[in-house]
Amino acid sequence: MTNQAPPLVGYDVFSSDRALAEAVGRHVAPEALDGAREELTVLGRSAGSAQVLRWGEQADRNPPRLVTHDRYGHRVDEVDFHPAWHRLLGKAVTSGLASAWGRPSGHVRRAAGFLVWTQAEAGHLCPVSMTHAAVPALRADPELAAVWEPLLTSRVYQQGLVPVREKSGALVGMGMTEKQGGSDVRAGTTRAEPLGSSGAYALTGHKWFCSAPMSDAFLVLAQAPGGLSCFLVPRVLEDGSRNTFLLQRLKDKLGNRSNASAEVEFAGTWARRVGEEGAGVRTIIGMVAATRLDCVLGSAGLMRAAVAQAVHHCAHRRAFGALLVDQPLMRNVLADLAVESEAATVLALRLAAAYDADTPEDRALLRIAVPVAKYWVTKRTTPLVAEALECLGGNGYVEESGLPRLLRESPLNSVWEGAGNVQALDVLRALRQGGTLDAFLREVGRARGADHRLDAAIRDVLTQLADLDGVEARARRLAGRMAVVLQGALLVRWAPPEVADAFCASRLGGDWDGVFGTLPITPGLAAVVERARVAL
Known part of the structure; x- marks a missing residue:
């Protein structure tokens, strides 16, 4: 067999990603840096191993199965997963990806690990993300936090539904959206009736999307007498009986097939209020913000996986008398993909x-x-993965390459936790809050004067902000421009000159038509591609 790239397997996903490794070195506190590098290297070697990559393939090819009743006819409402799912999820939890709380530079260390482990398989990271993000919301009720936070920050993965007092580690899911409301969670009709004055309620209603339905508990929104409120719904009650948590069906999704997303019905379901009545959105918003950052991290991980595969293939494949990686047009495509990926990681x-x-x-x-x-970042992922797949030609279109799975997964993070319009409008809301625009301008201003194209782009953003007539219809344009300005500022400060120059010339300077492979030709493109290459 000749002219075939060897499998990209048996490598350290963390250390081979120069942009990520440099970011960890930059942002982790000095006293924690050695430990962070060591744990991320261990995780990176595992993520790139043949065994773990096989687990990811098995989890995707064997989607979860809904089990509503046991053999005797008792209602159990469980989801049965392939063993590979549990192995991946267990490794994620024991590696600390389900919690950034309570350790030095915990968020950066977890973020880097999340980005690395996404490249093994993305679906199982849904409950990991929800569990990490639930902690700020639960802290609105110190009594609940005292019980649950030690379990959510534990590095023990204990599958199975048992009372929380019997668990050494727990996972949390979320249910906010309903059929009639979608992203408009205030339109939800699930009712919460108080059960005395203890903070307990009975929920009645339906959730159209319930994330991670085999979790130990869920944060949900429901209409209490005092307005939309946040509640903790355990799967198992203190006496060991199952809470009423009726799984109606699992969603048949485009991608993310290893992960279960369910429709669930509440019928007198026991719940404990978290925070004040009527403050449901305010209570759960910290969870939403944290999961949105995980959408960015997950997308950056998918980008990196796709770029690594494309560069690896082209570094070994010959066509028309030369390696693909050495041919000018393919080099342009690969460099463009690498720049986009690095910009996502750095941000x-x-x-x-x-x-x-x-x-x-x-x-x-963070608010803006x-x-x-x-x-x-989540919107840039799908075109990047599609272009990376094309670099492999027909080899990329077959399942064995792994690129089709990445492509199916790539739109997900843009849709979940608020799709594009929701995010763009949230940017406008953030701009109306005190201090957010100043914080953004201070961040990008740290790179001012280093690149004339960046300086011009910053002025362009200010011009757009000065004219707020009809701004809602321009919200996507504004959000996108702010994103590339922020990415450009970070790359100018921290990336190699050839990466920053390619980004600023194309994304900020206008010498680019938006299609990958149309970078201005400079001598630095070969170095950009080599930086993105995995050395086996």
């Missing part, structure tokens, strides 16, 4: 670092930059 890790810093300025930056990044 995602910068936002994770803002979570760790937790200063008023960083919180203001998370929806900006969620809008842009």
Whole structure:
């Protein structure tokens, strides 16, 4: 057999990703850096191993199965997963990906691990993301947090539905959207009736999307007497009986097939209120923001996986007398893909670092930059993966290459946790809150004067913000422009000159038509491609 690329397997996904490794070195506190690198290297070697990649393939090819009743006719409402799913999920939990809380530089370390482990298989990271993100919401009720937070931050994966007192680790899912409302969660009709004055309620209603239905508990929104409120719904009650949690069906999804997304009915379901009545959105918004950042991280991971495959293939495949990677047009395509991937990684890790810093300025930056990044990075993923697949030609279109699975997965993060319009409009809401625009301008201003195209793009954003007539119809344009300006500023500060120059010339300077492979020709493109290559 000649002229075939060897399998991209048996490598360290973390260390081979120069942009990611540099971001970890930049953002992790010095006293935690050695430990972070060591744990990420272990995770990276596992993610690139033949065994784990096989688990990812098995989990995707064997989707979960709904089991409503046991053999005796008792209602159980369970979901049966392939063993590969449990192996992947267990590794994610024991590696600390389900919690960033309570350790130095925890958010950056977890973000880097999440990006790495996404490349093994993305679907099982849904409950991982929800569990991590539930902690801020539960802290609205110190009594609940005292019980649940130690379990959610545990590195023990314990499958099976038993009372929480019998568990060493737990996972949390979420249910917000309903048939009639979708992203308009305030239109939900699920009712919550108080059961005395203890904070317990009985829920009646239906959730159109319930994430991770085999979790130990769920954060849901329902209409209480005092308005839309947040509730914790356990799957198993304290006496060991099953809570009423009626799984109607599992969604048949385009991608993300290893993961179960369910429709669930509540019929007198026991729940505990989290936070004040009427403050449901305010209580759960911290969870939403954290899961939106995970959408950015997941998309960056998919991008990196696709770029690594494309560059690897072209570095070994010959056509018309030369390696593909050495041919000018293919080099342009690969460099363009690599620049897009690095920009996504640098932005995602910068936002994770803002979570760790937790200063008023960083919180203001997160308020505006998370929806900006969620809008842009998740939307760029599908065209990037499709172009990377094309680099392999017909080899990329067959399932064995792994690229079709990445392509099916690629639109998901743009849809979940608020689709494009929701994010763009949230950017406008953020701009109306004090301090957010100043935080954004300070962040991009740190690179001012280093590249004339970036300076011009910053002025363009300010011009757009000065004219707010009809801004809602321009919200996507504004969010996208803010995203590339922020990415450009970060790359100018931290990326190699050839990467920053290619990004600024194309995304900011206008010498690019939006199709990958149309970068301005510079001597640095070969270095950009080599930087993205995995060395086996």
